[in-house]
Amino acid sequence: MLKKSITLFFLAVLCINCKTEKSLELNSANYSDVINKQFTGDLALETTAFVEKYWRVVGNTGFNKSIYKIAEELEKAGFIIEEKATKNDILTYRIEKRALKKPTWESVNASILIEGEIEPLLQHNTNRNMIALNSYSTPTEGITAEVVYIDDIQKLANMDVKGKIVFAETSPYQIFKAAIVDGKAAGIITYDNPDYLQPEKNTTSIQFRSIPLDSVHKPWAIALSYQAKERLKTALEYEKVELKVVVETNIYPSEELTIVADIKGSEKPKERLVFSAHIQEPGANDNATGVGVALEMATLTAKFVKQKEYQPKRTLTFLWGDEIISTRRYVQEDSIRAKDIKWGISLDMVGENTEKTGGTFLIEKMPDPSAIWTRGNDKHTEWGGSKMSLNQIKPHYLNDFLIDKFKAQGKRANWVVSTNPFEGGSDHVPFLMQNIPSVLFWHFTDQFYHTDNDRIDKVSKTTLKNVGTTALIAAYTLLNADENTARSVLSDLEKAAVVRLNEELKQSKIAINNGDALSTQIEIITAWKDWYKNSFETTKDLVSDAKIISKEVEKSQKLIDSITNEIEKILKQ
Template sequence: MFKKSFYLLFFSFILFQCKTEEKPKQLSSKNYADVINEEFTGDLAYETTSFVEKYWRVVGNTGFNKTVYNIAENLEKAGFVLEENATEKDMLTYRIEKRPLKNPTWESVDASLQIEGEIVPLLEHATNRNMIALNSYSTPKEGISAEVVYIEDIKNINKTDVKGKIVFAETSPYRIYKSAIIDGKAAGIITYNNPDYLQPEKNTTSIQFRSIPYDSIHKRWAIALSYEAKERLKKSLEYEKTMLNVKIETNIYPSEELTIIADIKGTEKPKERLVFSAHIQEPGANDNATGVGVALEMASLTAKFINQKQFQPKRTLTFLWGDEIVSTRRYVQEDSIRAKNIKWGISLDMVGEDTKKTGGTFLIEKMPDPSAIWTRGNDKHTEWGGSEMSLEQMKPHYLNDFLIDKFKAQGKRANWVVSTNPFEGGSDHVPFLRENIPSVLFWHFTDQFYHTDNDRIDKVSKTTLKNVGTTALIAAYTLLSADENTAKIIISDLEKSAIDRLNEELKQSKIAINNGDSLETQIEIITAWNNWYQKSLATTKDMVSDENSIKIYIEKSQKTIDSISMKIIEKLKG
């Protein structure tokens, strides 16, 4: 009897131990990196990217809408509840916002471009799905046959008889649409203008997607050429009059604009929120099916942590998928009370690249800081390019250095290259910044397949998807749960970053002075960075309920940075 009881107790103990060991780990700032690195696989991000990139996506069209409903389906699998069916107890909710489109939506179906008398087509839609310019109308089923007129200097287009002919020019079709189609009454437009960073002589079949104005009166079309097709057409034009047969099939139809938004409600300060924005439209895999996929796995994994009671964010985490800039701008403008409580915004755009194939590197595009005015040393603009900025446009905030620190740590952990670039704009971080909401962009550049029909799933890396999604969540959870201790750590880290920056600027200023630049300019640069960090330190107050709890730490760091700045200026004078 005793023996049986002993064995029962023994096996009960073993079973209890197994259950205890299986219990999910509680997440905290001490283990965010370890747990999320283990749990974020990149599988859902990659699977979603693969689904989305099959479609040429424009707001309102089939591919765009299928993406929205695919996201919704996966959110429900993860435990999100449609907002209209949710109760106060539901922490995980989503909604699909629907709005009428002013203009019809558009999608490409099929196309071919053939030099009459030649067997091999110049282009076919099956292998060059970017060949049809956005907003192009269909030709008759048998196509259009017309003479090609090459306009070498587009300033002369109005002096050339193009009526009923096909205008060929090396420029954007949008740029010549009025002069060629409306004024010149041309049958259509063919263009080539792939930029050098696409390496067109190497990637000879790439076509960067183009557009023409929506024109329901003239109902014309345009075709963009690859480098290979451009060279063949120009060679043909050298010898004789060239006739082209053009067949295009597109769908243009009334539709609605969809935006899908998922919320993970905070437990203590639900009105305060961090927003991740990932745009759906554009035809590529990296741009921006990857952003859609990473955001979805981030939302799904967070739901898993919440359902398993591993994580309870103090503040709300929001994911937004929609039309680039348009949806984000509306989100931060249409509800002023909501916008007031958006504490951070992050754009996920081109975040899954296999850089061995695409080139470039992962980048954090910083909020406007002095490197956007004085770009030197390790700060470099991308081929996208930045516009001239002023000190009045600066956005001092701890978010820049905080995120850089988190991503550099993941880079070290995963042997992954992480870099930064000065502010350039052009994505979903811009609407946040225009409303004075701290925001950065996660992306890759240079990409030799950017906006081309060679931006396909084979250029995507699941490892990169994992690294970006993992680190974005580590950073997000830290901010969502931020308190006095978080603020103190960030203040200390900011002070170190400021000292590193000021010493680097001293080095760069010495080089500049030796090259003939003025001392006054160098003092202005050092002063600008000093002011940037002084103000950035002050923004840490937004993490605490009582500003006095960190006031002394802020002031101490501000004095240290100011002292170092003054010493650097004295050295430069010196």
């Protein structure tokens, strides 16, 4: 009898525990707590380590292995390949295949030796960026030729470089025609590391370079590290220098692979949020980290869906492919689908150990007035941005909504989060070109950007976790947005507008004191007023019926009008 009672007791405890586990249902109140606990960063880091082993160009071995690694992990998580899926399957994926118009390329091996010396000038096993993209192989035994230093590339067209190796401190593209096509040089060697890479500190870094694909001349080009450049220049000071160069590459026909995973929405499946992470690039942070974070986001969401803890009302899509090209195709090839893409987010360089790289996590905003008048705390990165015009800005709540979510995670995790005005250059651009709200998550300045020192030791699991966690919190909020969400977003947006206008008042006072025209400052204030008034209007797309929050939107717009009027009075005093 006692034994039976004990058994019944344990069954009761198990039932209680089962009930507790089943009661977990993700909602806006617990997204942060649950996802912070469940998103470990383990799969993101493991995937980053796998992908970064390869020098990835669309169609080559490393790129394709990365695609199939993603597919393998998606299937483990419960995703079903589309051709085998039924209409009831929520988790699906597909691999799109297209023949490449041009052959793909991959580096295999290379070395440079100064004749008469024992220590190689450069070796591929320590500098995998030394071979310029699209270089052909030398003969197996290599090429030995005199190297000629060009201190003024304008003189190159009039120099006899036939059969010689042209060495210049510029991009290989800059001298390709004059050296290879016209000059019949044996090859090109260049040095072109920008200052933000701190080349005199990171002396072995090589930022990857490329040359035109030329099946006629079958050229090769080598990029030098600062250390190798200085050593070669020193050797040239004393005597004629001959180099033995061995280059081995593969150039072959291939296909372009893109992988797309969907988590189907339960109520509005045609509406979607798309995360895009490009695979090509040679590094770890750029962009194996984006690939890894997106994969863990997808698999964790699949886990929540299978356990019936979370069901998105709108579809969540993950896209992995060739930077800009795959994303552009996704938003252009199906105009009906594109109309229902509500948000696009690019994951690019999202896992940095900032103590090593020097970078800061950034949200690159949709084009707003800070991309026209960049002042105060708004600063462009060293990557740089072109000044925009008023007709290019895109008012929307997405900027401030995401900033709020990431600042909250920054506070929670003691993590630095910042922003930069729109600069372009990644997968957010194709979305914006189709008038789809989109931002970029990234890091800059990175002293190892595009160099062969961008390896797994520069990646932080903690950063991977912070970015992936917050991106999911934001995504789940948007995917299941309702009128309460809309009111909350509108309220936060109103607060952001007030803060911004007060900051712009401060900056305008400084500008006027420095002699700038009042009319210019009024133009800036007006631009921000219009930006926010129009951004308030966009919150209506979070509800099924715009009338639900129309009065709140109008009230916020009137408040901003009132504040702006007061600011203008102050500036005119």
